[in-house]
Amino acid sequence: MTDNLLDPLGDAAALSESGAKKNYAKVGSARPSSLLYNYGPGAIMDLPQFTVMPAGLDDWDRIWARRDGIPRIHAPRLQAAVRTLMGTDRTELRPFPWQAKKTFMSSEGNDLGVPSRVFPQWLRCTGCDFLAPIPRFSYRNTHPYRTDEACFEHHNCPGRAEERVSRDKTPNRKRPTRTAVPARYLLACVDGHLDEFPYDAWVHHWQKCSKDSHPRLKMLDRTSGKGASATILCASCGQKRPMNEAQGEVGRSKLPGCRGRHPHLDSFDPAGCGNETQLMLVGASNLWFASTQAIIVMPESQARDEEVADQLRIDLQDGQELDTDAELLEWLTENGDQPKLLRVSLGKRPSTAFSDAELAAAVKVLLAPPPPESERKRRKENWDPIELLIPEWRYLQKDPLGRQHDGSDADKSGLVLSRRELDPQLPKHFSRVLAAEKLRKVNALIGFTRIDDMDRVDDLPKRLVPVTRAEKPMWTVATEDFGEGIFLQLDESWVRAWEARVKKSDIWAAHEAAHRLNFERRFSETAKNVDHLDRLPKPRYWLVHTLAHVLIREMAMTSGYSAASLSERLYAWEEGSDRPAAAGLLICTTAADSDGTLGGLVQLSEPARLQKIVKDALHRAERCSSDPVCAMRTPKAPEDFLHGAACHCCAMASETSCERANRFLDRRFLIDLPGNNLGFFSRA
Template sequence: MTPPKNRRIRRSGARSAPSAKRVGGVRQSQVVTTYGVGSMVAVESESFIVGGIDTWDDTGSADEVYEQRLARILGVRGFRLPPAPDPERGRGGVTVFRFPEFYSCPECFALQRHREFNPPPGKSVCSECNEDLIPSRFVLACENGHIEDFPYWKWVHRGVERESGFCKGELRLRTAGASASLRSVIVECSCGVPPVSMEGAFRTGSLRDLGIRCEGRRPWLERAQPELCDKQPRTMQRGSSSAWHPVIHTALSIPPWGEGVYALVERCKLVGKSEEYIRTYLEDRPALLSQVDTTVQGVIDVARAFDDEEGPAGADAVPTGPRSRLREDEYVALVRGRSESRIAEWQPFVCEPPAGDPSAIEALGLVDTMLVKRLREVRVMASFTRGQPPEEGEEELRHAQLSLRDDIDWLPAMEVIGEGVFLRLDERRLTAWESEPSVVRRAEHVRTEHERVLRERAKPVKGRKATRPAESHVTARLLLLHTLAHAVINEWSLDAGYPASALRERIYSGPDMAGILIYTATSDSAGSLGGIIAHGEPENLSRTLRSALARAQWCSNDPLCMESQASGSDSLNKAACHACVLLPETSCESLNSFLDRAMIVGDHAGDVRGYFSL
C-alpha cells in the first residue's frame, strides 16, 4: 500500500519532499474483500483509508480478470486484479490516505490533527513528547458511505454559544482508567468549558440534538468535494465491522463463456476488432487456434457475439437481466454438467456425475449430485456501504463511489480456483413439504421479520423521503437449503480436512431451483486438491448427510435454541446459534441469516416436520 505524495508544509516553512513510501502490505484478494476502497486499515500505530481506484498506481499493468456475463450486468468493460507493489522501486500497489486525521498523544493528551503534531518525516510521533501517536478511536459515518472525523470540538462545547473552532483552546483526550466504558474517555478543552465524557456519543439522537449532520465527506477519493447527504450520521469505532461493508458480486465461469474460443476472444482483446485485424492477429499466432480447436472464422463469429447485446442464442445466451439470472444460468449448467475436454487454462468448468450408485442419496430426498472437479469464481467489488450491510436488491439505493473519474470502465476483482459438490433436492418431495401449513407458518415468521427490517431501512427521516422497500426473498425452500448447506459444511470441516472458513456456499433457491453448491474458496490452486470431490460420491455423501442430520437434531443450547421465536442479527433466524449451524462469515453468503434447524429435522414438539424427517 502506498500513500499519495506528501504535500504538507511543515511549520518551519520548509516544504517536505514528495513521499510515496510503502507503509504496509495486504494480499491482493484482501483488497477486494477485506481492505477494499473506503475501508480503514491499521499499520503499526497509524491508520489509513484505502484510496479510490483512480489513485491506484500501475493499474495499467494489473492482470485482467475475465467474466463477460458479470461485466455485462455491472455495466463495465472488464475487471482487474488490484495492482501489486514493485519491491525494487518501493512503489506501486494501492494508494492509501491518512484517516482519521485526529490523533492523540498518550503522554501530553493533546488531541489534534496529525500534521499539527509536526512529526518528523516518516514518523508518527509527538514532537514534544516523542511518543507514538494514537489514531482517533471514533469516526462519524452514514449509510451512503460518507465518513469523517468525530466532531470533538462540537461534542465538548455543547450548550456553549461559541462559533465552532474559535474558542482558541486546545483539545485533550484522556482516559480516567476507572473502567473500559465510554464514561472513562474524557474530552477537555483548555478554553475552560467543563470536561465531557464520550458516553452517549453512539446515540444518534445525541448527535442530532447537537446539530451534527453528515458533511458528505469522502476521504478515500483524492480532492473529492463534499456532497449533499440527507442521511443522519452515527458514531462508530474505527475498527468496527460496521464501518465498511463491501458490495460484492460473484459469478461462476460456466460454458461457453470463459471456455475455449470464448476465452481466446476475451484474453486477446478481439472484441470490437475488425475481421481483417482478427485474421492478421491469428495468422501471426497459429498455436492459439490449435489450443482451442477452432478456426479463424469461428473466432470472428464469437467476437461478433460479444458485441451483440443478446449474445448467442439458446440456453447459453448472455444474461441481461438482474443478478438472479446469473444464478439461473449457473443452476442449468450445474444440472447439465460439462465433461473435461481441454486443459484448465481453456476450460475452467468441469462438472460430472459421480460414478457411484445414486440410490443411497435418493432415499434421503436428493435427486442427484454433481462433482464440480474444476471451478472458477470471480468476485467483484462494485461499491460499499457503512452501517447496515445492504440487502439483496437494495445495493443501488445506497452505495459509495469507487472513483471520481468517469472514464474508468473497470472494477477491482479476484478469481477463485477450486472444486465443489452440487446437491439437488427432489422437486416433488420438496413441493409437497413446503406446502404443509405448519412449514408455511414457520417460514412466514422469518419473512415477516425480514419485511420489517426492509421497511425500517426504507423509512423516511427528517430531510429525506421514504424509499420503496426491497421485496423479501425468504421462503421455506430458502430456509431449508441454507440450513442444509451450513450443516454439510460443518460436517465436512470435520471430515474433509478443510476448516469451515475455507468452504463456501452458493444457494440456488427459486420456483424452478432447489440446489446448493459447496466449494473451496481459496484464491490459488490449493482449493482443487480433491478433498471435497471424494466426499461427493453418493456413498460418502449419504454418510455425511446422516451424520449432519443427527447433529442437527440436538443443540447444546436446546431447548432454548429450538424453541426460540427469533434469533440472530435483526431476528432473521429461528432455531440457529453458534453451537449448531452458524458458520464463519466468509463461508456464508447471507451473513448467517435465514437459518432454521426445524426446516431440516423438524421441531421437538412435532408441530413442524423437517424435510428430512418425512
C-alpha cells in the first residue's frame, strides 16, 4: 500500500512557484453521465494526446476540501441500497466536483475537478518509436483555455532511419521535438487488477539486457494499430519480440502472474493475487464495466426519519466540526435531548426547518446501534435489485389528484405526473397510462469490474473492484438526471392468462434449455446451490422488455429524440409475499447536465398519438428484414443465446437504452409470427 498524494492543482502551483514554465492542471472535460458509466475511477479516458485514469474517491476529498460545504444528493431509498451493497452504516451520495462558469473566460470552478493519473505511464515517441516511462519525456500544458494541446514531448528526437539520412545532408538542422503517445498494452486479471506491460522484461525473455543496465527500447508498429501488431526492439542488444506472442490462451502462459495492482488507488492488493494475466489494449471495451444502481425518485418512497437523520448529521458535522462518527455520537449523547441547544448548534442550517418531534426521532436514529456484521452480510447476499423497483411500482399505481400533480414532496422528488385517458382504439391489453411531465433519476456508482461485466453466473464478490481504499467508504459519487417519460401498464388478468399459456409452449421450453446451457457454461462455486430458473426472467418480463424496445424505436421517429437517448425501466415480476404482481414499463429520456428535456416524449402520451405509436410499433414488429431467419430463430443445443425472434434489424436497441444488454427479447411474445400463436397482442 502507498499513500502518495494526488494533487494536480498543487503540483501545477509548485511548478509555477519554482520558476518553471506554467503547466496547468486541467487536461480535459467530460459529461457527468460519461464519467459515471464510461470513465469512472479506474477507467482509462482518451485525451487528444495521452490517456488518464480518474483516481479513487480518497483523492477527491482534497478537491472538496477547497469548499466550505460539500453538496449531497438527496435520494434516501438509493442511499439505503448503496449502504447495503457497500457494507457500510452510512454512505453519502455526492455529485462530481464541478461548478458552472458565468462566461467562458471566468474562473469559477477552476479549483474543482476530478483528480486523475496519467496511465499508462509508458510512452512511445511518434518520431523515432522510442519507448520509455514518463520521466524520459517532458510535459507541456501552457494554454489555460486549450486543454487539447496538453501533451508529452520527446525533445531532440533523432527520427527514423530515412529522416536521419535527410538530416545528414543539412548538418546545421536541429533535431525536432515530437509528441509522445501512450504505449497501448496493459496486463489485466479477472479480479479487476491492472498493470503496466513489462516491455523490458518481455523483449529480453525475462532476463537482463546483456549490453546495458538501462536498455533503450523501441516499439515498431507499421500496421495502424490493429491488435497486438507491434514489435518491441532493444536498440542496445538488438533483441526483438513481437507482441502477438502475448495474445490468446497460448500467450497467457508467457505472461507474468498478477501483482494485484490497483492504479486508480495507487496501491497493491494487500492479500496479493494468484490469477493469470491477459493482454489488454488501452482502448478495449472490456477494460472497465461500471456497477451502478439507479432509482426514479418517488415522493412516498422516502423514509422520513432516515431523511431527517441524514440532514441533521450533515448539519451538525459542518457546524460543530465533528469529523468522525465517534465525535458525532459523543456530542449527541450529551446534547441530543436538549431541543433548544440543538437548534442553537444548527444555526441557520436546513435542519432547523424540522419540528422538535422530527429532530428527536432523528437523534434516536443516529444513536441507534448499527446492525451486526452478520446481519449486514445477510442483507447484502440476499439483496434483490427488484427492491428498488417495488416502491416505484406501488406509487405509480396511485392516481394523481389532478393534471400535473407533483406529489407531496415535489421539491425533492422532482416527479410531476398526469393521468392519460385510454384511446378507444388502443389495444385492450393496456390498463393505465401516465405522463411523467418531470422526473428525477439518481444513479450511484458501487464499483467496477474488468474483462467481464458483473452480470454473469460465475461472479465472485471479490471481482467488484472498490473505488476507494477505505474498507467502509463514507461516500460515493452519484448523478442526478432530469427528464420526462411515459408509463404504460398492462392488464394483469390478460398477462396472467397469457403467461400460463406461454409456460406450456415449446418455445419457452427452448428458452429454458438455452438458459440452462448458458448457466452451466459459466458455472462456478458461487452457483453450486443456485437453480438456473431463479435467474431466468419470467415470460412477462420478455413481453414487457420486447414491447419497450419496439416502442423506443417507434417513439424515436416522432419525439425529437434519438433512440439512443431513450431508455427503459421495466416492472415485470409475479406476485410474491412482499410484492404485488407487476407488468409495466417506463420509457424516459433524461440529462445529467441540464434542468430537463424538451417535452417531445410526453406529448406522445396523448391518447390519439399513443394509440398510433403502439399500433405502428406492433405492425413494424411483424416484419424484419432478416426474416424468415429472425422470425424462426429458436435456440437449440449447443446454442445458448438468450433471445429468440429478435435482432438489430427489428427489436434490439442501443446499449444506452437497454437494461439487459439485448437479452430476453422475442417478437413472438408480442404478435403472432409464422409458425406460432403466442402473441400477447394478437388476441384482443
